[in-house]
Amino acid sequence: MLNLKEKLKPYRTLVSNFTSLSVLQAANYLFPLIILPYVVRVLGPGKYGLINFAVAFIAYFNLISEYGFNLSGTKAISLVRDSKKELSRTFSVILFIKIVLSVFSFVILLVIVYSIPFFNNNWEIYLLSFGMVIGWILFPGWFYQGIEKMKYITIIQVIVRSIITVLIFILIKQESDYLLLVILHSIAQILIGIAGLIVVRVKFHVKFCIPAFIDVKNQFKSGWNIFQSMIAINFYTTSNTFILGLFASETVVGYYAAADKIRIAFQGILSVLSQSVFPYVNNLYQESYQKFKSFIRLLLKIETSIGFILSLVMFIFSYQIADFLLGEKFIVSGEILRIISVIPLIVSISNVFGIQTILSMGYDKVFNKIISSAAIIHLILLLVLVPKYFAVGTAYAVVLTEFIVLLFTFFFVYKRKLV
Incomplete structure (x- = not known):
């Protein structure tokens, strides 16, 4: 038992972070x-589809405001976390940029919503959905x-989220309550964002200060390649719902x-693992290339095993899962779920x-090109x-694209013998 504890000691922070991220x-x-089962039955496919179309549309503005800081920001913070002064400085620069970009995004949203009839017809849902963007920007994940x-x-x-979930069951009673559902989600995200900032200040004593222009410029420059990559990634993930809504x-x-x-809920465990190990892997690469390679090989085995199990369960029970969670009105969703079940793997x-x-x-440009x-x-x-094929066509397009990304990344790593 003692030997096991000693072996796990180097991974204690990683395990703790993984546990927290899992929750x-x-x-x-x-x-x-x-x-989901309650909401889709109350709102029906139509209003539920409208909400998801609006969220997919709003995601573009969140993408601009985030500027890829979920990756580049994490990396920047991990490199200065031992210096309180540099930590406050980096935190301030990133938060400042996100706030400025969010204001810019909101102005663009107003122009689009009030000038294009397609969006003007449901202007309320787009403006209310922007509350989620505000929350995402404030949340310093x-x-x-x-x-x-x-x-x-x-x-x-x-x-x-527990409180909001209870309120949804209490307040959402009919199809016309779809705007109230959007409001509840926006309020939840804003509260989480504000609370996150308070903890940063109170617990970690990180102060916000107006950053110097040169710091803002450097952070913009360092995050540019990742931002471009995030635009591309967003295009073949969140954008699918938006583009489908233009044709169907x-x-x-x-x-x-x-x-x-x-599918996203099933894939959640992979997202947890990825976010948990990213800062750890960054630091490990700086310390020892051999340890880095060994860990990557281990991680590949773990993630592939999890991905295979998730995909297998989704494929075999796709129609049963759809019927149980969504109801008989969403039987078509079972067919779509079976097609995209391979994505987790x-x-x-x-x-x-x-x-x-x-x-x-550090191959940011290569990743961006891929x-x-x-x-x-x-x-x-x-x-x-x-x-021609609407939802089914969208599903096949996503699967094919994800497979292409896999091939591109695999061949680059294999050709360079990186691991």
Whole structure:
């Protein structure tokens, strides 16, 4: 027992961070999964599809405001976490940039919503959904991941989402309550964001100060390649619902969104693992290349095993899962879920090669080229498949694109013999 403790000692922080992130992602994935059966039955495929289309549209503005700091910010914080002065400085620069970009994003949203009839018809849902962007911008998840201490904010996340979940069951009673559902989600995200900032100040004594122009410029420059990659990644993930909504009805969007929501919930454990090890892998690469390679090989085995099990369960029980969670009105979602069930396995492998290896070793431009190329291919696939096959076409386009990303990342790592 003593020997086991000694062996696990170097991984204590990693295990603690993984545990906290597991609970945090449970709040992000399981709570929506809990309310999913109720919400889809009350709102129906149409209104549920409209909400998901709005969230997919708003995600573009969040993408601009985030500027890829969920990765570049995490990396920047992890490198200065031992210096209180540099920690405050880096934190201030990143938060300042995010706030400025969010204001810029909101102005763009107003112009689009009030000038284009397609969006003007449902202007309320788009403006109310922007509250989620405000919450996402305020929430310093990148800070907590960078210092590898997620337990504080995890408690806040669970408490707030538990309360909101209860309120949804109490207040959402009919189809016309769809705007109230958006308001509740926005309030939850804003509360989480504010609480996260308070903990940063009170617990870690990090102060916010107006950053110097040169610091802002440098942070913009260092995060540019990752930001471009995030645009491309967003294009073949979140954008699928948005693009589908341009060709298909809100009901069809609802079928696809519901199936994808289940897939994301299943895939949550992989997201937890990826976010947990990213700062650890970055530091390990700086310390020892041999240890880095050994850990990457171990991580590949673990993620692939988890991904295989998740994909197998989703494929075998896709129709049963859809019927149980969504009801008979969403039977089409079962077919979509079976098609996209292979994604967890594909992503489990490409994540290790892409995020954990290529990015951690500083090949930001290479990663950006891979993702950008995949995004272009994905656009072509969507334009070919979606107009004719709608939700099913979208599902096949996503699977093919994820597989292409896997091939690109694998061949780069294999050719360079990085691990």
